[in-house]
Amino acid sequence: MRSFRFANRNPFHRSIGYGRLLDSRSKKRNLALFLGASAVAIPLSLHYFNPDAKYFFGSAAEPLSQQYFNKFIVTNNQEIERNLYLIELEPSQSTKSLPWSNQKIWSVQLKNPLIQIARHYTPLPVHLDPGALQKSNEVVLVPNSDEDARFCLLVKKYNDGDMTRYICSRNIGDTLELRGPSNDYIHDEAHISKFVMLTAGTGITVPLQLLLSEKEKSHIYTEVLQSSNIELPLVLRRLMEDLEKNGIAKFHEFDDNSRKFVTANDIPLATSSSLAFVCGPNGYINYISGPPGRNGLAPVGGLLRDRNWGIKNTIRLID
Ligand SMILES: Cc1cc2nc3c(=O)[nH]c(=O)nc-3n(C[C@H](O)[C@H](O)[C@H](O)COP(=O)(O)OP(=O)(O)OC[C@H]3O[C@@H](n4cnc5c(N)ncnc54)[C@H](O)[C@@H]3O)c2cc1C
Numbered sequence: 001m002r003s004f005r006f007a008n009r010n011p012f013h014r015s016i017g018y019g020r021l022l023d024s025r026s027k028k029r030n031l032a033l034f035l036g037a038s039a040v041a042i043p044l045s046l047h048y049f050n051p052d053a054k055y056f057f058g059s060a061a062e063p064l065s066q067q068y069f070n071k072f073i074v075t076n077n078q079e080i081e082r083n084l085y086l087i088e089l090e091p092s093q094s095t096k097s098l099p100w101s102n103q104k105i106w107s108v109q110l111k112n113p114l115i116q117i118a119r120h121y122t123p124l125p126v127h128l129d130p131g132a133l134q135k136s137n138e139v140v141l142v143p144n145s146d147e148d149a150r151f152c153l154l155v156k157k158y159n160d161g162d163m164t165r166y167i168c169s170r171n172i173g174d175t176l177e178l179r180g181p182s183n184d185y186i187h188d189e190a191h192i193s194k195f196v197m198l199t200a201g202t203g204i205t206v207p208l209q210l211l212l213s214e215k216e217k218s219h220i221y222t223e224v225l226q227s228s229n230i231e232l233p234l235v236l237r238r239l240m241e242d243l244e245k246n247g248i249a250k251f252h253e254f255d256d257n258s259r260k261f262v263t264a265n266d267i268p269l270a271t272s273s274s275l276a277f278v279c280g281p282n283g284y285i286n287y288i289s290g291p292p293g294r295n296g297l298a299p300v301g302g303l304l305r306d307r308n309w310g311i312k313n314t315i316r317l318i319d
Pocket of ligand 1: 123317
């Protein structure tokens with residue numbers, strides 16, 4: 001830069017053309033700098049000012065962020081049983097699918113911006129079959145292919161529930177704000193060959209997420225003991241039947257209404273190669289595994305202790 005200013009001011013340098021030489025070199029360098037900066041700044045600003053940008057530098061933007069809440073569009077909302085909803089969503093700023101994996105259990109946080117609260121929900125790699133809905137008004141779930149960016153939430157609405165009343169009242173075209181993923185469990189123990197999942201109510205989403213993710217690759221054989229106070233809707237039952245047919249899972253149902261509660265004898269005995277998961281309301285978690293304590297690591301009690309399960313092979317999914 002110094003030689004550029006000097007060259008400009010010094011007539012001698014100009015007369016021998018040296019100044020002009022420096023001048024034109026510097027101009028080229030400045031032009032190159034300008035073009036380089038523009039190449040970075042223009043796409044960045046286009047992305048920044050366009051909230052609907054689905055691509056970033058030619059590749060699809062990530063649908064979820066662990067730091068920020070991203071907007072997702074409600075593409076369907078069906079009440080499949082009284083107060084039980086399937087909410088279908090797609091990312092508003094991405095064409096990519098969510099990070100499905102049969103080696104992980106994960107959830108997302110949904111925000112209610114009206115009262116600034118957030119709660120966890122377990123996404124499912126499925127979408128509604130639009131044909132069945134249109135033809136016979138039937139709700140049928142189709143497992144996603146790798147490219148599908150749509151997914152569903154199964155949400156139980158509580159009449160005094162701050163979050164679920166908000167989620168379930170969203171219409172098609174409205175948005176919901178999601179942040180995540182929160183990894184609730186990552187499978188990294190090679191000696192484990194069986195999962196025993198004790199679930200209640202919408203806790204069924206946990207085995208369904210795991211079992212419906214990446215179905216081509218090997219799954220850990222999973223036995224599910226599901227307790228409900230309603231008969232499971234046909235749309236979920238069909239998914240479970242297909243998983244059983246593929247030989248990767250076995251489902252046992254317990255219906256609170258007909259007083260068919262899960263007992264210790266229904267739970268497989270603990271082995272060195274199995275892991276137990278407990279997902280459901282607090283009362284259910286206490287009954288199955290004893291009070292979890294604040295971090296979920298309190299000693300195992302309840303029915304699981306009677307079947308030799310302990311804290312080393314029991315995972316409680318709590319808030
Ligand atoms: C990891 C994780 C994943 C989850 N995934 C799902 C999911 O996929 N689908 C889903 O519907 N929920 C899921 N939940 C539960 C969810 O986060 C909320 O707690 C639930 O939706 C209630 O929120 P709310 O704000 O409407 O109710 P709140 O305002 O918190 O509570 C309203 C009333 O409902 C009662 N209540 C709340 N939750 C339960 C319950 N589970 N059983 C019985 N009574 C209850 C409360 O005692 C209260 O009386 C998950 C929770 C965790 C920790």
